[in-house]
Amino acid sequence: MTKTVSITIDNQTVTVPAGVTVWGAARKLGIHIPTLCHHFDVKPYSGCRVCVVEVQGGRALTAACSHPVTDGLVVFTNSPKVREARRLVVELLLANHPHDCLTCDRNQTCELQKLALDLGVKEIRFEKSKPTWEIDDTSPSLVRDPNKCILCGRCVRFCADKQTCAVYTFANRGFSSIVTPAFGKGLGEVHCTLCGQCSSICPVGAITVKDDTAAVIAAIDDPEKIVIVQTAPSVRVALGEMFGDAPGSVVTGKMVAGLKRLGFDRVLDTNFTADVTIMEEATEFTHRLNAGKDIPMITSCSPGWINFMEMFYPDLIHHHSTCKSPQQIFGALVKTYYAQKENLDPSKIVSVSIMPCTAKKYECTRPEMNASGYQDVDYVLTTRELGRLLKSYGVSFNDLAPLPYDPVMGVGTGAGTIFGNTGGVMEAALRTAYEVVTKKTLPAIEFTAIRGMGGLREAEIDLDGSKIKVAIAHGLGNARMVMESIKAGNPRGWHFIEVMACPGGCISGGGQPIATDINYRAKRIAGLYDDDRHLSLRKSHENPEVQQLYTEFLKEPCGHLSHKLLHTTIHNAHADLL
Amino acid sequence: MGSIATSGHAVDLAKLEPVFDKYKDMANGSLIPVLQGAQDAYGFLPIAALQAIAKRLNVPISQIYGVVTFYAQFRLVPRGKHVIRSCQGTACHVRNSARILESLKTVLGVAPGDTTEDLKFTLETVACIGCCSLAPVMMIDTDAHGRLRPDRVPKILDSYSN
């Protein structure tokens, strides 16, 4: 049994497990203690001092985010001393923050802005005196503006502790402190996997996603171009949050309608190519298993993860599936198969994808991603960019009547949908592999054994006698553990591994709406499983459009044309980085 | 990144080996002693050496950069042959150390933190060197010079001119 303690906060007594913080205990009582440097995804830092509270008997105020509860602790979260100190902290931060909120990427999602409003900071009595730093736009996905940085260190902790990449550090000290990659280099010059989690966790506009909306708008406005858009699985369970929906609300139909309003010529589904990916990957896996070569095989749909593998484990690249990601398969097919079928000039097609992911912006520009003879995917917009675009076009998202995807590459199965969450690719692959290998119908379609939020999960699947050991990792820290294990000779005997760069999978990709709900990952995942459950087609190989693709065009999974269009060679594209 | 010497210096990484050797048994926390040793070996901390240290000690390069820029002792650029540290401690302050620093700046023609063009002197300030009773004080390399007057500065510097 866990030990519990009783503490009194603002004259209310609450019993909580020992070890929780004052901040956590206050939440239980419905008392909101504001925070800036603290975030539920990272360890407490107690730096910003916004969450200070008065502990009875204490000389100074203490940070609620890190102060552990002890029996009999008496805390005041809103005394005059606390209010004055908090307001001054925010005023001090604002005094060194550019006052360009109206034009900032994070206008209205900025935590500093909200705090100033909530705490009633109405006047800044100090002049700005920080030096002006150069904006870093060396990264293909992210933009850093150190002038906006409030030195909360969330990105530093997330990148080092969760992703184990430690791209960022605090440099210098005191008033000269800055958060930066080593030697003040640009993000594009160091080992950054572009997962973009830093842009999601940043409370202000110091790390933002590169904005490609202007190019997409220009393409839409160009009458010569046929602009075709694909939407990734996890966008549909997150986009609604930008319009007031709860996390996990499935807004597929409204999203399709919204995209049509924006003027996209065709609106298609990445779920379709997720299903294609399964056909290819499941086949590739059985080939490798039979040949006993390059086992374990690791999935390759997460471009942040691919970057990580290439940067940190270049010697183990051969374990990757050679299969491209659903986005890139889509791009390759849309300018070949789709163009033929719809009788379109591929040179006029502009292929746009809506993604939860910041690394996708880089993936589409990789030189090998032009199997169609053109750049397969021209532009990648994140969910956040799409949300903003819809707002700027005056689309009343909540009032939209749902519309279906356009045909040919618009049908996706439940297996494709769950690509968006950790464990989903594996489950989708197993649904197909089981039936293809055993020629039997799955007794239970949901592989609950591999679901959940455990950072590194393992299971043994019985494929009609042959036992397959699978593992699932999400977040690059867990991915690193997997790689270390493989490096050590794969003692766990894994055969097939799914890795996602972002904790929780694509549903919490770096381009998703800024989360305010502590349980947002679980809720978005529940949304995807719910979507899967409500679809009549739940196995990739049963997707009629996929079957049609193979019959009419590709002939067979991992066949000649597949190899040309849907597979790639993964190589270390980052050798010259610091 | 302008001021950081990224290239142009051939860095002899072999110089690091004795430093690594000295601290090889230190299970933890050897980063700062190794950086101190490396700085002794090169006179400053070249990027290539820091990368080698990162690799050997298995510490992210960003973390090393964070440490190097946190502590006043570490340099990312070469220093002069002699390092002058002008004390700005309280006792020195109330005995007019500002004028000593002014004099140093004038004679050397560099600001604190900078090195003379001939690489002879690096001028630094230091919070206190604990010779408060002789204030105002400066330290050149490991020698402390006390009871300074601005007009004595040039003569003291002359004695280090070779």
Added chain:
Amino acid sequence: MTSTIPLTRLKNAGDLEALKNKIFPGLALRKDPNAQPYEGVTHNIMVCCDTGCTSSGAKAIVTAFEKDLAEKGLDKKVEIVVIGCHGFCEMGPLIVVYPDDVYYVHLKPEDIPEIVEETIKGGRPVEKFLYHDRETLKPVVKYREIEFYAKQNRILLTNCGHIHPERVTEYIANDGYKALAKALSMKDDTTALLEEVKLSGLRGRGGGGFPTGRKWELCRNAPGDKKYIICNADEGDPGAFMDRSLMEGDPHRLVEGMTIGGLIIGANEGYIYCRAEYPLAIRRLKLAISQAEELGVLGDNILGSGWSFHLHIKEGAGAFVCGEETALIHSIEGKRGMPTARPPFPAISGLWGKPTNNNNVETWANIPGIILKGGAWYASYGTEKSKGTKVFALTGKVRNTGLAEVPMGMTMREIIFGIGGGIQNDKKFKAVQIGGPSGGCLPDSMIDRPVDYDSLIEAGAMMGSGGLVVVDEDTCMVDLARFFLSFTRDESCGKCTPCREGSTRMLNILTNITQGKGKPGDIELLEELARNIKLSSLCGLGQTCPNPILSTIRYFRHEYEAHIYEKKCPARQCVDLLTYFIDVEKCVGCGSCKKICPANAIDGNKKEPHIIDIQKCIKCGSCIDACKKYKAVTRK
């Protein structure tokens, strides 16, 4: 010479006692004026070669003695003993000649032959090299009779300046490691040892003043097999050098204190975190550690007791904040020295997550005395709540700068005017700054209070590590506050908002005030910032950085007001508020001011009064220095 006695490993307390008895006669010269020569040595010349005296030229004195003694064939008879800080730094280079017990000050190399001739060979003191009492102007032969020393009570600095700090033998001859032997004899009852520390009433000498025994008990009782102890020797307060002097003058005392502490707390490993700016201290500590290991009073199986303790030195890399214990711990771990929130306290989770106890140099060095002579003995010094003695570094505008060890409870007036001899150049005392950037200042009206932890806090200052910087009428208190804030701003680690941003804001306001740009409301804004920074900063550095401002506003508000409302600096220090002019009555037209003026702001014909063009004047003060003779240039 004791330096020639070979060191062999001591197997037990008896071996230690035997070694002491063997060495002792060699040091008799220094204790007994009638002592007989030992192995042909008739004299000991103690030359202070502490960092301070070295910079005054002590090394040249040593060389001069060596040369002269060799020339006169006395080098076998006279031993030159290089000592650590003798205390009276103002008088350096200084020496003591034994057995005559003659104290010479302000020596120059050319003085040496005369001293050898007269004192060594002739047995007579040379009057002109003696210290002369400031009041009576009479020479004083024995240093103990000088007011500076006479009013001190040196129970901690007892060896400092009296033994060769690089010879463990001299430490042992003065009961060194005897306390350790005693502690080891009680190693099965370390509770009794802890009780002695508690009984002594010793409180942390690093600033906070937390009772040492209680602090040790927390760590001792913390669960865990592996524990660490740390000595904070990162003496960063500008104006403080007690710890440096102790480490340079009596390094073994620290080693012994920590070893006993390790035994009581249950730690087998200790770290001394010493600032790299103290190269001599580091060298002597390293030497002391290797000697102690060689003798078997440190390392494995100490004095045959079966108990082991290992000591390491970590050189700081230059960051004041590493005086804060969590920052110091992170620094030892190889990280940026950024403090972390407490709890967890280091006593529970410190270095590498293990229970860790951290004290400063002076605290640890007090332990051997307490164990050897008993807690009650120590507690007989000092006041009810502040026991024992405290070493202060006396600097600034005081006549006698140096180290002063006094019982807690002595008044500041006795320290400054008794030991310190009052203010230089007969200026008027204005205030004493105590506790460095974390402390405050005490004006004339407060200096008759006894100096102890609690009364200093009450007066808006704090003990800090014990730096006393005396300031006179020529020091501007607003500028002094500005000085401390610029220090804090540079040394803030940057982690928490109030310290990082707030110290900068306070500094900006203070700078504006000293430049004549102060506005009504600035004092109140400073007070608001100070109050909140104290309350909401993460660590002690931030929580105390407003103290210099609060205490100067408390006692010298009128100076702030004069700057803000009248645009005047009462101490005539703030350059932007000064005007230089030449008194036509006094000016003889010699032209030396005109010649030296770097801004060509002075004009006038030879032998006629000159004038300063205030538009051109850069207020550098060169003209005042140039006109020492006629005093015609003034500023106001």
